[in-house]
Amino acid sequence: MKAVPAKVTRALPVGSLVPTCDNSGAKMLKIFTVLGKQTTKRRLPAAGVGDLVMASVKKGRPDMRKQVVFAVIVRQKKEYKRADGTRISFEDNAAVVLKDDKGNPKGTIFKGPIAKEACEKWPGVAKVASIIV
Secondary structure: OOOOOOEOOOOEEOOOEEEEOEOOOEEEEEEEEEOOOOOOOOOOOEEOOOOEEEEEEEEEOOOOOOOEEEEEEEEOOOOEEOOOOOEEOOOOOEEEEEOOOOOOEOOOOEOOOEOHHHHHHOHHHHHHOOOEO
């Protein structure tokens, strides 16, 4: 895991429901903590593209429901600025479920594009991604 060279606006606060874009069995995740982010007093921690979060599975296969999983945010609707000055936003929010906090994805197929920032930070996610934007 290395630093992201972009100023990613953190758009998904704790409590957000985020759909998944992989075939891990989870369909909807609820973020309950963002790992490695510190905030001001009384402010909710928020996640952006490339951030590692812990979430509970709200919808999905019966064996996956009510489980606590690690996930990486790979798309967000809120636009953010890249190092070259371009601004990028996606049409939806999406996350990828991980097997462990090392960055190995649980699913084998990702639907839709994956942000370049998430792929730079998480090489395991980049290996499975078909479209990188």
